Amino acid sequence: GAVVSQHPSRVICKSGTSVKIECRSLDFQATTMFWYRQFPKKSLMLMATSNEGSKATYEQGVEKDKFLINHASLTLSTLTVTSAHPEDSSFYICSAQRTGTGELFFGEGSRLTVL
């Protein structure tokens, strides 16, 4: 099946630094990618919808200046957590929608820990 790769899978950073998480569709093109945040024992929360070549659409309550999303190609979207703080520690998951079929595939997630 189609593969979506996230990198890094785990990252630990100091408070105030910025962290970039990559989401790649390895064997298909994805015009649209989605970023989610998963809290412990809670559901995945949709953060933003990322369309290739255009600005991301953020869900209500998500700070777009805090969570920068770039979708520069049909196979890559990045999420940058700027000036990270401990409350940003979470599990971030991306999904990529295959162009044409609309099938959705999820990455394995990236666990961010901010000290």
Added chain:
Amino acid sequence: GDSVTQMEGPVTLSEEAFLTINCTYTATGYPSLFWYVQYPGEGLQLLLKATKADDKGSNKGFEATYRKETTSFHLEKGSVQVSDSAVYFCALRLPGNQFYFGTGTSLTVIP
């Protein structure tokens, strides 16, 4: 707003027991409904889906029927196995392709 309410876990069953995980939704339009499964240490995988009312999704012995009248999409399996131990997420997809997920239900099947 659009949302999914899912039965809270964790759920522990003996092998070959019957499984039901309840899921109800609220949506302004006509969503598609999904069940995703997350095995330990792995990413989310599509388990089954239904795109319109009265559709039944099925896969690997799991079934769920899209019930518009009760806004539900309950997951069932007649005889669970140890290998079914995972976290199950109910989700809806809006016409704009945004997904909204339930809180997930952890299932543990013991031999």
